[in-house]
Amino acid sequence: MAKTYFDQITASPAVLAEFLASIPALETPWDEAFQRTYCAACSAENCDAENCPHQAERNSPAWFLAQEVVDSGNDPLR
Template identity: 55%
Template structure:
């Protein structure tokens, strides 16, 4: 099933908290927060996309917990770096969460799209690359440096 943006975001959130459930000791504040986040995310997926999507999400969460548990058994717990670089989507979510007015993705967007745009007002710009670190991460390094 092709995931839309909302479902994809919910899935990423759920997998992050599933990993946290394995990383933090049961009963700790971090564990309780992760558990609550997992329940809320699962409920949201169920309400928006139905039982099958929610069950698929739970199965993916169990796989993620198993993967993290195996790494921990080998003495290698996930670091923050590993969590945010696990996928382009995870890194983009992290970059989007930073409290910055603009980032390199904005500069690349302006160079590529705004410089040649004839619109007088930018407020209605619907270009999907706008404010989108994932778009920027998909560019070839030569395109970004230029």
């Protein structure tokens, strides 16, 4: 059987994250999860992209894909 695009982009978490990051989108599951995880409890007054103490996780599909599923996988945004 020939290799499919699915096979190629799911070869590893890193490859999948790179593919997801290449899709232009204003709102993504990883941004929403980041906001809930870090921004909801952040006390910084001016926490933009340059000043964020969690820069490595910001806008990162790889960070999102590494998060533990806490609701049996029913909704990754809860």
